[in-house]
Amino acid sequence: MAVAADSRKQKGANQSSSPLQQQAESYLVHHRKVARDSAERLWRTPVASMMTWTVMGVALALPVALLLLLTSLQGVSAGWESSARITAYLSESATLDDARALQAEAQADSRVLEVELIDKDQALAEFRASSGLDDALDYLEGNPLPHTLLVTPDEASRTAGGVETLVTRLQGMNGVDRVQVDLGWLQRLNAMTDLLARAVWALALLLAAAVVLVIGNTVRLSIENRRDEILVAKLVGGTDAFVRRPFLYTGAWFGLGGGVVAWVLLQLSLWWLSGPVERLAGLYRSDFSLNGLTFDGALALLIVAMLLGWLGAWVAVKRHLDAIEPGEIAGG
């Protein structure tokens, strides 16, 4: 009764703004203060903090790097599927005029979007340029290469079945020697990326758990270090949420730092790898490139890292903070 009267008196002592508004304001002020304070504590022990950030950074960078690689690979196969082309090699006896006639015939088919003719001279020139067998080719008497038609199926026929019927149709044409669709390796690549995707997610899950445990342990140590403060805070009427708050912020800051380290590691390795990858892709005539993190991706990485840090802190706080009770201060 008297207690209630007292608290009313305290509220009544507030000035202008409404008590609720003032309460909310001081709540936010306190959050900001605790956030700043826990960040400053991390700065005060830079080496220890940096070590935790690096551990987190490595643990986060690894799965993210694999995920990026995976997306790049999926980009490759998607690109190839959409431009699945059928190569029809004409018989050696076919002349350039025959080849033009066949090109026109194939083009007339409604299932065909485009037919490109590569005549044997052009093919030889390309082969010469790309194979490096320049000298060896000089010894050949004639051009061993046939004329070639590159058939791009119509949008609707770019399914396995559609391509199949088109292949049969081309094979039936007079003067066509051999028809080739090289989609087998693409299917294998797809199967492999699917498998890889699962492995990466499993790895990501394991490493996320590791991050949570690392942060949990670090926060446990900082709880031990601030034991007296926790006792006093509980003694003067600090709620559980109040006592937990600095540690949850500590976890989140550890997470944010880890996320930043992970991002830096990713950018560095991307920069380091991009040259060789481009050369390799060039050799395969692929437009494959390693994609870095987009702005959204980087933001998501940081947010996930902060959440993991927060979660780790929560685990430690749940286990260790509630066990600290002011009862042990006063002697028996």
Added chain:
Amino acid sequence: MIEFRQVTKRYDSDHTALRQVNFSLARGEMAFLTGHSGAGKSTLLKLIMVMERPSAGEVVVGGQVLNTLPRRQIPYIRRHIGVVFQNHQLLFDRTVFDNVAMPLEVMGVPARDIGRRVRAALDKVGLLSKEKMNPLQLSGGEQQRVGIARAVVNKPPVLLADEPTGNLDPELSADIMHLFGQFSQVGVTVLIASHDIALINDMQRRTLTLDHGELTAGGGRGR
């Protein structure tokens, strides 16, 4: 303000810390709690602070029965009870000002009010000039007064002290007791656990005496 109704506290089957304790303290009353060590003084204080719950009977503080208080409500009760310890329980990683400000921060008092109220509390215990110092730089008596400033900074209706003069010489002890007397004059209920019989006799106040968990003197209703 504080009322014990047939309170018994048993820790385990063979150790009974308090046995059917009955007493009540009125608003603004100041009383001493005395007895040999292990008589149950600390247990009694802990029951008021809800650090322990009674095995039987009722503890009532400010009209609220504490037995059935849910755990999450405990902090709000503690905000109405100031506590002073023999070993101060000050934090040495912050200034005197920040130590005293803790109860206000916990309550979410706006920053501009915190400064005003902390300085008022420090002024009351005569340490206004030392607000920026670390408690380690202060003498034992000064540290104890910082502890008192922290206990009263949010103007609690109840003030508890556990051996507040245990480490102090008689003159300083008398000073501290005088301070407690001033708080009771403005309506704070003060309960001081102490075994300093000479000091208690000097103060001429109501004295609750515990002997092996039983209240042998000073029980019942206050003035």
